[in-house]
Amino acid sequence: xxxxxxxxxxxxxxxxxxxxxxxxxxxxxxxxxxxxxxxxxxxxxxxxxxxxxxxxxxxxxxxxxxxxxxxxxxxxxxxxxxxxxxxxxxxxxxxxxxxxxxxxxxxxxxxxxxxxxxxxxxxxxxxxxxxxxxxxxxxxxxxxxxxxx
Numbered sequence: 001x002x003x004x005x006x007x008x009x010x011x012x013x014x015x016x017x018x019x020x021x022x023x024x025x026x027x028x029x030x031x032x033x034x035x036x037x038x039x040x041x042x043x044x045x046x047x048x049x050x051x052x053x054x055x056x057x058x059x060x061x062x063x064x065x066x067x068x069x070x071x072x073x074x075x076x077x078x079x080x081x082x083x084x085x086x087x088x089x090x091x092x093x094x095x096x097x098x099x100x101x102x103x104x105x106x107x108x109x110x111x112x113x114x115x116x117x118x119x120x121x122x123x124x125x126x127x128x129x130x131x132x133x134x135x136x137x138x139x140x141x142x143x144x145x146x147x148x149x
Contacts, residue, residue, distance in 0.1 A: 053074040053075065054072065054073040054074050054075075055073065055074065055075045055076075055077070055146045055147075055149055056069075056070055056073040056075070056076045056077065056146065057077050057142040057143040057145070057146035057147075058070065058076065058077065058078040058079065058082045058084075058124075058133070058142055059078075059079040059081075059082060059139065059140065059142050059143075060079070060081070060082060060083070061082070061083050062078075062082060062083065062084050063083065063084065063085045063086070063087050063121070064085075064086060064087045064088055064095070065097055066084075067084050067085060067086055067099070068086070068095055068097025068098060068099050069097070070084070070132070070133075071097075071098065071099060071102040071103060071106060072098075072102075075134060075146070075149055076132070076133040076134050076135070077133065077134070077135040077136075077137060077142045077145045077146045077149070078124040078127060078128070078133045078135065078136050078137070078142060079124065079136075079137060079138070079139040079140065079141065079142045080124055080125070080136055080137070080138055080139050081123075081124065081139050082123075082124040082127070082133075082136075082142070083121045083122065083123060083124070084121070084122045084123075084124070084127045084132060084133075085115065085119060085120060085121045085122055086099055086103075086115055086116055086119060087119050087121075088119070089116065089117060089118070089119040090119040095116070099116060100116060103115060103116065106131065106132070107130050107131045107132055108130065108131070111130040111131075124136045135149075
């Protein structure tokens with residue numbers, strides 16, 4: 001299960017243990033990055049495929065890099081007030097997490113291009129309608145549903 005609390009997302013690793021008491025940028029983080037320079041792409045699930053299915057539980061905002069991480073998951077559950085989108089285009093940036101390749105493979109092309117080119121937010125129910133997420137549940141229950149799956 002891919003979860004996040006307080007802005008910290010975890011894709012198979014304990015970010016608090018990785019960061020140490022001083023937060024990101026501490027010795028533990030530097031050592032880990034030296035040992036595995038590809039770590040940031042693995043965390044984004046860009047070209048790293050875990051050996052087991054990954055279930056995402058989304059509550060709140062899942063935008064930009066969050067939506068790119070979401071595309072690396074296999075089953076997706078969202079709380080009713082969750083919001084999705086690729087906001088990079090709003091700043092003239094390119095979504096480097098793989099969205100230009102993965103998104104058109106996962107949802108209909110017209111929806112993928114609109115998401116990539118407009119940077120508009122997608123509420124959970126619309127994300128479900130276009131196939132970006134598979135389940136929309138009441139707020140606060142996404143993790144319970146993901147764990148049940």
